[in-house]
Amino acid sequence: MSTETIVVIEDEADIREVIEYNLAREGYKVICESDGARAVDLVRRHRPSLVLLDLMLPGKDGVEICRAIRADSDLNGTAIIMVTAKNDESDIVLGLGVGADDYIAKPFRVRELVARVKAVLRRGVVPEEDEFPGRIDIQGVAIDPARHEVRIDDEVSPFTATEFRMLHFLATHPGRVYTREQLIDRVIGRDAMVTDRNIDVHIRSVRQKMGKYRDLIETVRGVGYRFHDARL
Secondary structure, three states: OOOOEEEEEOOOHHHHHHHHHHHHHOOOEEEEEOOHHHHHHHHHHHOOOEEEEEOOOOOOOHHHHHHHHHHOOOOOOOEEEEEEOOOOHHHHHHHHHOOOOEEEEOOOOHHHHHHHHHHHHHHOOOOOOOOOOOOEEEOOEEEEOOOOEEEEOOEEEOOOHHHHHHHHHHHOOOOOOEEHHHHHHHHHOOOOOOOHHHHHHHHHHHHHHHHHHHHHEEEEOOOEEEEOOOOO
């Protein structure tokens, strides 16, 4: 059983109650809010491991809330799953583009929701020291799996759990090209709702946070992505 805290921001009472009941059964501490205007303050107070965030909310919508959480250095590592009635690919890409780790559309099956929550929380777990190589330093980029931290020119950059895993995976396999399908399998997992285009969104966000070192992640047209091999 888990003791992690999850904040649920959902204005539909019946859906909120179903989510709260089932996550509590799994051992999570669940805190709920229906008003988007109060959501960010609630997250700041409770510092949850994960936020289940509806897209359409009164007061402030899910996109604004997600942006505010990602802009707060104390909250940036909080995992976020968008929960919404909208299921267009453009909405999925928008949610991921502002920093959500995953996306689930209503109506959803409870079993699927719980599986998504567990999968996203696993991505944020700091690996054992012998599970991955140690700190990676290349040019001005330092990737530290023990701290789950990325430094750009010695300044900590606010990578989400999914972005960190993406960068770390590519950096530990320099020169090797991975298709979008392979990155879904290796980095995100098949229990997440992702498409090839979602991978592009994650890569774009990682590159933006790498600043002048963005070209370390190379696009291989018609194939996928690779991390620059300094030996070449």
